[in-house]
Amino acid sequence: MNDLNCFTLRKILDNCHDEIFVVDNKGNSVYANKAAEKNYGVKVSDLIGKASWQLAEEGICSPPITPIALSEKKKVTIEQTTRIGRKLVVTASPILDQKGEIDLIVENSRDITELKNIKQDLEVTRELLEKYKREVEVLRKEDLNVKNDIIANSKQMCDLLDIVHGVATTDSTILILGKSGTGKSILAKHIHKISKRKDGPFITINCAAIPEQLLESELFGYTPGAFSGASKNGKVGLLALANNGTLFFDEIAEIPIRLQAKLLEVIQGHRFTPVGSVKEKLIDVRIIAATNQKLKEMVNNNSFREDLFYRLNVIELEMPPLKERLEDIIPLIYFFLERYDKKYERNHDFTEETLDLLTQHDWPGNIRELEHTIERLVVTVKDTVIKPKNLPKIFHDNSKSQFHVSFPSFVPLDKSVEEFQKQLINKAYKQFKNTYKVAEVLQISQSKAYRLIKKYTD
Numbered sequence: 001m002n003d004l005n006c007f008t009l010r011k012i013l014d015n016c017h018d019e020i021f022v023v024d025n026k027g028n029s030v031y032a033n034k035a036a037e038k039n040y041g042v043k044v045s046d047l048i049g050k051a052s053w054q055l056a057e058e059g060i061c062s063p064p065i066t067p068i069a070l071s072e073k074k075k076v077t078i079e080q081t082t083r084i085g086r087k088l089v090v091t092a093s094p095i096l097d098q099k100g101e102i103d104l105i106v107e108n109s110r111d112i113t114e115l116k117n118i119k120q121d122l123e124v125t126r127e128l129l130e131k132y133k134r135e136v137e138v139l140r141k142e143d144l145n146v147k148n149d150i151i152a153n154s155k156q157m158c159d160l161l162d163i164v165h166g167v168a169t170t171d172s173t174i175l176i177l178g179k180s181g182t183g184k185s186i187l188a189k190h191i192h193k194i195s196k197r198k199d200g201p202f203i204t205i206n207c208a209a210i211p212e213q214l215l216e217s218e219l220f221g222y223t224p225g226a227f228s229g230a231s232k233n234g235k236v237g238l239l240a241l242a243n244n245g246t247l248f249f250d251e252i253a254e255i256p257i258r259l260q261a262k263l264l265e266v267i268q269g270h271r272f273t274p275v276g277s278v279k280e281k282l283i284d285v286r287i288i289a290a291t292n293q294k295l296k297e298m299v300n301n302n303s304f305r306e307d308l309f310y311r312l313n314v315i316e317l318e319m320p321p322l323k324e325r326l327e328d329i330i331p332l333i334y335f336f337l338e339r340y341d342k343k344y345e346r347n348h349d350f351t352e353e354t355l356d357l358l359t360q361h362d363w364p365g366n367i368r369e370l371e372h373t374i375e376r377l378v379v380t381v382k383d384t385v386i387k388p389k390n391l392p393k394i395f396h397d398n399s400k401s402q403f404h405v406s407f408p409s410f411v412p413l414d415k416s417v418e419e420f421q422k423q424l425i426n427k428a429y430k431q432f433k434n435t436y437k438v439a440e441v442l443q444i445s446q447s448k449a450y451r452l453i454k455k456y457t458d
C-alpha cells in the first residue's frame with residue numbers, strides 16, 4: 001500500500017463501478033469518484049465542497065443519508081432516488097477518531113435501477129399471470145359447463161350418444177364427421193367433459209383458421225430465436241398446452257400434408273420436438289379430430305395421408321344433418337329460445353304454425369342455422385308470440401306445410417295426384433315419425449305407407 005501514490009489511488013477509485021462519496025464531520029463533501037457523475041448527472045466539481053443540506057436542497061438525491069450517519073455514528077444503509085431517476089442503495093460508514101467522534105463518512109452507492117425495473121416487470125408479469133389463470137378458469141367453466149348441453153331426442157342422436165358414452169372414458173382417438181353446423185365441435189367438448197381427462201385442458205386447433213406458416217409453430221411451439229420474427233422468449237405450443245387433456249383438431253382435412261407426417265409421429269409416439277429444439281418432449285393427450293370433408297376420398301386422391309387417416313379413424317362418429325333428425329328440431333328450438341330469451345331478457349313462445357314452418361325447413365346450415373334463426377327472432381320480434389309472418393321469407397318459399405295444392409292450370413292429372421300424395425305423406429311422416437301411425441291416419445296399409453315414405457321423404 002505504501003507504494004500507491006495519490007494519483008494511482010484516484011485512478012483506482014475512478015474506475016470503481018460503485019460510487020464513493022466522502023463527507024467530513026460537518027457533513028461537507030470532500031471527495032466523490034467518477035461514478036457519482038453518472039448517478040447524479042453533474043460534474044464531480046459541482047459536488048465537492050457543498051454541505052449535505054445544500055445538496056439535498058438542489059435535489060441531487062433523496063432522502064439524504066449524511067444527517068442520519070452523523071447523528072447515529074454508525075453504519076446505515078438506505079435506498080435513494082437521484083435527480084436523474086437512478087435508484088441507489090447507499091451505505092454510509094462513519095470513520096471515528098480516537099475519542100469516538102466522527103472524522104469522515106464514506107458513502108458507497110450502488111446503482112440498482114435495472115434491478116428495480118426487472119423486479120417491477122416481474123411483479124407486473126406475476127399479476128398478469130394470476131389474472132390470466134383466473135380468466136382461463138372462468139372461461140373453461142363457462143365453455144365446458146354452461147354451453148355444453150347436448151340436445152338429443154332423435155333415435156340417431158341417442159344411439160350416437162350411447163356409443164360416445166362407451167368410448168369417452170377410453171383414450172382412443174375419435175374422428176367426427178358431418179356437415180358444418182351439425183354439432184361436431186360441441187360433441188368433441190362433450191366427450192372431453194365426460195372423459196377421465198375432464199379436469200385437464202381442452203384445446204381446439206382449428207386447422208383451417210391458422211395460416212399454414214404459423215400452424216407448425218403454434219402446434220409444436222418453438223425455442224427462443226428459432227427463426228427470424230420468433231419471440232425472443234420462445235413459445236409454448238398448443239400440443240404442450242394440451243398435456244393431460246384433450247386436443248381437438250377441427251377441420252383436420254385442412255392440415256398441410258407436410259404437417260400430417262409430424263402429426264402422425266405425435267399420435268404414434270406421444271412425443272414431439274418444438275421448432276428449433278433438439279430435445280423431444282413427451283405428451284399425454286387424447287386426440288379428437290373433426291371434418292366436414294370426405295376424408296376417405298381425400299385419401300384416395302392422395303391429399304390426405306392414409307396412415308394418418310387410419311390413426312385418427314379408430315372410432316368414427318357421423319353427425320347426421322338436422323333434416324334427418326326431425327325429432328331434434330322442436331327440442332332444439334326451445335333450447336335456443338330459452339337461452340336467447342334469457343340472454344336478452346325476453347319471454348317468447350311460438351304459434352303452432354310457426355313451429356310447423358320451422359320443422360319443415362331443410363336447415364342446410366344445420367343447428368348453427370337454427371340457433372342463429374332463433375336468436376334473430378328473439379331479438380327482432382317485439383310481441384311475445386312468434387308468428388309465421390315473423391319468419392324470414394325463405395321459410396315461406398320452401399313451405400311444404402299447406403295441404404291445399406295449387407297448380408298452374410292444365411297440369412296432367414297424374415302429376416297433380418302424385419304431388420298431392422307426396423305432400424300428404426311428408427306431412428304425416430314428419431308429424432308421426434313412424435309408418436304404423438302414418439298408415440293409420442291415412443287409412444292405408446302399413447306396407448304401402450312404408451313404400452310411399454321411402455319414395456317421397458328425403
Ligand SMILES: Nc1ncnc2c1ncn2[C@@H]1O[C@H](COP(=O)(O)OP(=O)(O)O)[C@@H](O)[C@H]1O
Binds near residue numbers: 151181184187
Ligand atoms: N345437439 C346439440 N344441442 C345443443 N346445441 C347444439 C347441438 N349441436 C350443435 N349445437 C350448437 O350449434 C352450434 C353449431 O355446432 P358446432 O358444434 O359448432 O358444429 P360444427 O362443429 O359441426 O360446425 C353451436 O353453437 C353448438 O353449441
Ligand SMILES: [Mg+2]
Binds near residue numbers: 184185250
Ligand atoms: Mg366446428
